[in-house]
Amino acid sequence: MSGFDENPFGEPVFNDPFKDPSIQQVAAKTANNNQNLDDYDPFSSSTNLAVSNTSQPATLQTNNQTLPEYKASGQQYQVNDNNANGSGVTQISTAELQRRQEELERKAAELERREAELLRNSNTSGVRRNNWPPLPDKFCVQPCFYHDISIDIPSEFQKIVQNLYYLWIFYAAVMCVNVVGGLLLMFKNTDFAYFFLGLFYAVLFTPASFLCWYRPAYKAFKDDSSANFMLFFFVFFFQLIIMIVQTIGFPNGGTIGIITAVSQFDGSFIGTILGIFCLSIAISFGLAAGGTLLLLTKIHAIYRSSGASMDKGVQEFQREFFRNQTVQQASADLARSAMQTELGRNRY
Numbered sequence: 367m368s369g370f371d372e373n374p375f376g377e378p379v380f381n382d383p384f385k386d387p388s389i390q391q392v393a394a395k396t397a398n399n400n401q402n403l404d405d406y407d408p409f410s411s412s413t414n415l416a417v418s419n420t421s422q423p424a425t426l427q428t429n430n431q432t433l434p435e436y437k438a439s440g441q442q443y444q445v446n447d448n449n450a451n452g453s454g455v456t457q458i459s460t461a462e463l464q465r466r467q468e469e470l471e472r473k474a475a476e477l478e479r480r481e482a483e484l485l486r487n488s489n490t491s492g493v494r495r496n497n498w499p500p501l502p503d504k505f506c507v508q509p510c511f512y513h514d515i516s517i518d519i520p521s522e523f524q525k526i527v528q529n530l531y532y533l534w535i536f537y538a539a540v541m542c543v544n545v546v547g548g549l550l551l552m553f554k555n556t557d558f559a560y561f562f563l564g565l566f567y568a569v570l571f572t573p574a575s576f577l578c579w580y581r582p583a584y585k586a587f588k589d590d591s592s593a594n595f596m597l598f599f600f601v602f603f604f605q606l607i608i609m610i611v612q613t614i615g616f617p618n619g620g621t622i623g624i625i626t627a628v629s630q631f632d633g634s635f636i637g638t639i640l641g642i643f644c645l646s647i648a649i650s651f652g653l654a655a656g657g658t659l660l661l662l663t664k665i666h667a668i669y670r671s672s673g674a675s676m677d678k679g680v681q682e683f684q685r686e687f688f689r690n691q692t693v694q695q696a697s698a699d700l701a702r703s704a705m706q707t708e709l710g711r712n713r714y
Contacts, residue, residue, distance in 0.1 A: 529661060
């Protein structure tokens with residue numbers, strides 16, 4: 367039997383199978399492999415992904431690429447990224463991380479504020495209530511438009527729309543001061559043209575400028591509408607010409623410009639004071655014209671950089687025009703009348 371002496375008459379002797387040379391050789395190789403596995407480091411950059419049948423340690427092949435190393439140095443976090451194409455170091459300071467976190471928090475707060483504003487300005491049906499012009503709730507005239515630059519206008523265009531809104535406010539204020547100047551000229555020179563024409567221009571141009579060039583610009587930036595951009599450029603260009611004429615101030619033209627202001631300096635104390643006041647009005651018209659020219663060039667540059675064109679604006683205008691319910695109803699009535707007329711002719 368295996369493991370015992372073959373002599374049946376002798377004292378049984380047990381043979382140890384682990385003393386067999388072949389068994390001892392296999393055990394030695396196994397111990398050597400276990401020792402190599404204990405020394406194996408899978409995170410070493412010089413290891414290869416291959417385990418040989420010999421006593422060599424297992425290695426991980428990484429194609430000469432190492433994982434990025436993150437090192438903390440003071441208040442900076444350094445990322446070493448070495449690859450086959452080269453090596454680069456990117457440093458992000460704690461101030462930069464804090465700035466990014468504050469920016470994200472600011473954007474989140476802005477979104478919450480917009481949601482609260484929409485809920486506050488909306489009625490039960492979810493439609494936003496008009497808030498411009500800002501009039502009391504029980505006033506005889508109710509607001510006609512919804513106006514909120516921070517909600518309707520994209521963040522990258524909010525500043526230029528705000529500047530356009532401030533320009534309109536400044537121009538409306540200059541028109542009101544022009545009426546006061548016309549009243550003073552009426553008392554001094556008994557000239558009624560400056561006051562009455564100035565009052566007419568203030569009543570006409572102040573709401574017309576808001577409706578004809580500010581609102582189209584507002585809707586153009588809100589909806590990215592080429593048709594509204596076209597309308598804005600067309601009207602705003604003529605607004606610039608009107609402001610230049612108002613700055614010059616032709617006699618009896620209704621606006622106090624440079625010519626009218628200079629004519630008031632007659633050497634008297636009252637004439638000097640009135641001339642300085644009129645000259646300030648003329649300079650204000652000039653500042654409004656300069657701001658108009660500046661914003662016109664900036665908005666035109668934004669419009670051209672967006673890839674828009676005149677053809678796109680015309681197509682959008684035609685699409686919106688024929689989509690209008692009033693136009694559709696008028697077209698249907700016209701087609702119905704033409705059909706009835708044609709049927710009447712064929713009947714006779």
